[in-house]
Amino acid sequence: MKNDMIAMILAGGQGSRLGDLTKTMAKPAVSFGGKYRIIDFSLSNCSNSGIDTVGVVTQYQPLELNDHIGDGSYFDLDYKSGGVTILQPHLSLEGEKWFKGTAHAIHQNVGFIDSHDPEYVLILSGDHIYKMDYEKMLDYHKAKNAALTVAVIEVPMEEASRFGIMNVDNTERIIEFDEKPAVPKSNLASMGIYIFKWSLLKQYLKEAQAKDIDMSDFGKNIVPAYLNNGEHIFAYRFAGYWKDVGTISSLWEANMEFINPCHELNIRDRDWRIYSKNPIAPPQHITKQASVKNALIVDGCFINGKVAHSILSQNVKVGENSVIEDSVIMPNAVIGKNVILKRAIVGENAIIADNVEIIGGDEIEVVGHHDVIGVSEDEG
């Protein structure tokens, strides 16, 4: 059966600016908002947009990601044909196929894409927090009869030089692309979301390989090549919450914003659910001496201390008299007694022993996954 559009999620990036949090897992696998991992947003968008075939391209530290996605059933993407397929770099007769860039990763998976014979391919990065109906974008792409449609979002002009900026004419056709321009001509930033006519993209990739031209990156190579050849590229404007959580401070900030139940993302909207793996855990146990204010808590937590303006992921334990403020605690972390945590991110399975104080300032303190901080009195 011919597929209209399949999605390819690029989830191989390390996200090195997240430091300790991406030492042992790829950025899309990093915990977010208590219950989620970053990739849940793009995967759920696919599922909600009616896309039934999704390739997740992994490379860097994929264990956590593979485990999280599983057979796709948590995302309602476990179909007999299609569904979610994890695509990893592999050896072949042509040699190693480690991905050298975003477009290169797609090139190495031509076989997978062709096996689904799509008219269009949607390229996503698995590291943004947003809700988007890709079906609407496809409708737009078709209406414009575009070779490529790039989703763009208006950013404040003073920040525009941090982004890939698309300059458009009055029909929304992209006429110029400036990667991180010193003097931006517009404030339309690329969201790294592309819809390609697959046959044309494949042709570009093949020809580049034959002529040994570097076509490894969408932003650096493909988009400029399309522009040079006069292909029709259109900008698709997205309005709504969109956040790149590429740094510790942006990850922390996005989490803090997420606590507010009136948050623009509207996570409680039943018509556009964000799916995730649902772990088995007993209910949240809030003890007699606990205090929980302005916080998001997930099943499996045991809280015997004070939690304010924070997010606690599943199975987090908080001991007696401990205080947690403005912090994000990732799954299975254990916080001892009399601990003070402020403006901090605590990684998965980390252990904070009794009486430890971790107080972040302008810079958010980070405890890595599996780190053990302080020695408990029993052992000392």
Added chain:
Amino acid sequence: MKANKICGILNLSENKEGLQPLTKNRPLAAMPFACRYRLVDFPLSNMTNAGINTIAMFLNENNRSLFDHIRSGKEWDLNTMYGGLFVFDERNADDFSQENYDNSLNFLTKSATEYVVIMGSKMICNIDLKTILQHHKQQEADITVVYKKITAPIEAGDHDDLSVFEMSPAGQILTNTVVGKDERIEAESSLSLEIYLLKQDLLLNLLKNYRETGRDFSLDAVMEQAVEHTNANGFEYTGYMRQIYSVNSYFEGNFDMLEGSNLSALFQENQKIHTKAKNEVPTFYAENSDIKDCLVANGCLLRGTAEHSLIFRNVVLEEGADIKNSMIMQGAKVGAGARLDYVIADKKSVIAPGIELIGTRENPIVVKKDEHMESSRKAEIG
């Protein structure tokens, strides 16, 4: 291949009258428990945790809620190529009794397992069935029955019909006495959990023999008789246990879970209790909320005050709502300023703002499923 393998029979044709009106539209096995579970999760998880992947479910009533919960059995890894979950709905049979005998004999013959374990859902426990199999083999018993030594007496009227054993020092069951609900059960009694493990061949024979007597199909009766007429052995269970037979015992069982020791005994890490996965958002605790001594599930919006209560999935507690000693079940809404003490608010019920529902521990006020409660109520004392 069949050596040491066990299949399971979930005997869910259970008496639920004591729990009305909560059981009006659901079997006992589908009763919600501890914020995010249902009673059937316990026997089902116990079985699958022991590697049992062929399970028959015997039912006798409206089970939509139960099927909706179990679905393909995926959560218990029962959606396998071989084995899985087999449902025998006793209501639709023309000759109810004959068909049930046939079904059970068929199931047992086909399951190709050496042993069978039988459990219901009215006794909440978390038990390691592998250890029971080991014990069973060591004792060379025909049937192993699980019991618990009760530490306090159970007063007349505080229980359903229960069985009590007398055993030899080696654990052989000498007598099996049914104690009617109007009699007291003394402390130190060995109370049957009505969990049986036996060879599949033996159960086949027992069923055939029982059928020949011309009596109606009743797995309970077959097993009761078998305990008396074969070499039956007791296995002592020492973990958390509660028998659910009335609104009150149901209420108390849920509140047991507020004790950390009960909660960790029943939901122990190495014997997980599985349940239907729901895609719920994290629970939000507002700045003005005050939640203490509570169990809470995902998906809630908590703006009010709660103490010593169980808050199930997707509950909304509006500002100024004040609940104590209550169970607020899935999707229920408690309006602003409403005051609840000793209340069971069933699924999707709505408590109007400002009203007061004051029950007592012995006589909690039940708000029915989907009911909109718009006026204050007080439990009658006595």
